[in-house]
Amino acid sequence: MDRPDFYRFHQGHRNLPFADAEYDARLARLCSTMDKLGVEACIFTSMHNIAYYSGFLYCAFGRPYALVVTKSQSVTISAGIDAAQPWRRCHGDNITYTDWQRNNYWRAILSVTGPGKVIGFEGDHITLAQKALFDEFLTPARSEDIAPATMRQRMHKSPAEIALIRAGAEVADIGGYAIKDAIKEGVREIDVAMAGRDAMEREIAKRFPDAEYRDTWVWFQSGINTDGAHNPVTARTLQRGDILSLNTFPMISGYYTALERTLFVGTVDDASLQIWNANVAAHEYGMSLLGPGASCAGITHKINDFFAERDLLQYRTFGYGHSFGVLSHYYGREAGLELREDIDTVLEPGMVISMEPMLTIADGKPGAGGYREHDILVITEDGNENITGYPYGPEFNVVG
Template structure:
């Protein structure tokens, strides 16, 4: 085992984070939080690991904060973690014995992220320490839902990459171009923008999108699989093409998506895209503090239903963003709650014509402010046509 005090540069340190977490602990019956999942361990420590096949945890109590991970992560943790301590184990060590070393003796109850933690890791640690482990999944969500100024700064930086990626789509998406060729241009736009504007930070994330974020260009029937990867399929006249831009800076995502109508598109699909553009702009105008997430989604569906397109809807109006691409709040008629300043959401109602092989979906990222919302993604979001 190795035990160090990390020495991150100021730019990697969220000055508000530990205070916010500790204030929350002080208001509960807990003595601290321990996080096993990649997003939550990153949230508590400021360091995301390159891989999570080995146990990685973040731990915060009222007196101490600790990152624990394999020795392979030592340099990264020293450079980025804002915790008081960082403990590292070798492959020859028992990782859970080292994790147990991180838990202070005066702690009686630890809240953990049960919904996303690997049960075997929890059991291994719980069997080696005295504190009771309590499911605090909802509390992690509550902490992460409103962003600090530091987090919003990283999302705005990721927005520069997202905009560059979408701008690249305007030139790359054409009839006869393979999806994978178009998405390569999007990714290259990320890298160029990162190098030119934000190279002092890491381009990467602690979530399911991989080390550099995510980009995809999906055409025709393939776009009816919204979470698929780009393929060798060639874009054809009559396609709608959904371009997805999801880059990340220092672990934080910004989403921007654009749909392009290629060549001779069915009139019904074109008309539906015009309707979707108009409805979506009205939804964006409704975003602000105090607005019910359920009512926003219900209102959106009502507008689409009045246009005779209710059967083309297959998902919610939008979702929260941050360390992961899908987090609270959800703009969903089944979800409780209201928008608050500091929340970050996408607005992305979609229409899906399975019988015609067309999908339609623009997406923008908004930050809820004290007086409304700031729309941070900026590329043209009208009815977009290419040849």
């Protein structure tokens, strides 16, 4: 029996998040970057870059995956356990490697790159063990960290990407309304979260009938559980007067969007209302600052000053916003487009960024809890467009 190191297994109809022309344009921009760096081939190993340049979002389950890009080819490298699914979901060619011999993954990659080339890799993703195999099998003349350049490319969204992100924001709003309807005294966090998640998954399937469905989730927090932005859902039951944090995250073909809102169950006390209104005011002020020519650090310092004038800056716990695109809570992050003091990136039309100030008041103090509002904004030629629709603030979000 012939037991090959790798082979091609292509069957079925291909379905991708975007048209071929979108991927061709992304690859063309990548090849331009490769020319500038003198790189002959790129090996992408992260979920976000493989998805961005090919459309394929892998499920590793302990196996390595790759996308190899040369001046003439774009080839995903996938494990035999997935059969032809990676080919059906990728732009370009696909090679399946087998388990019959250790490191067939690298032999498949070598079949595309050839030995002794100048190779680009993702320095922020590849492990030390895999980098050693990279050097052993490919014997590169030189290796170049391509990750920073690809991140800069991903920060600028195409019209097709913005359309998908806009749809995701609309789905996030639908999840938010479903959560609002489910909020009642005595209900568990997990039950409210499931209502939001189910509503979003149904809507995604309605809008994108040819997509794959996975990873959509909700973080719904109450009481002390609101103190952190990413605290998991629990079985805590809601009580009258509880502060709540609504967080919906629809995932569409690897693209992440979000809605985040502060709410209260039934009533809100005066101390909490004061903090909430201050955070809403900072949110509105921050959104007014988002436009072409503004720097991430400059925006951050202005919001810091806003909070400091109200003696609230000490309650801020993280940055004020981040980029959107191919990312999620377990892969991908365009760290060069975050609203933080140490990020000097200047906003440009076509970027998509959130505004999400958060204040956390310690348990036992007046107004205790975490307050956060979150909208998604597309940077335009003369300002921004807010694509989040669910209302924020006390008038709409004292519920149950």
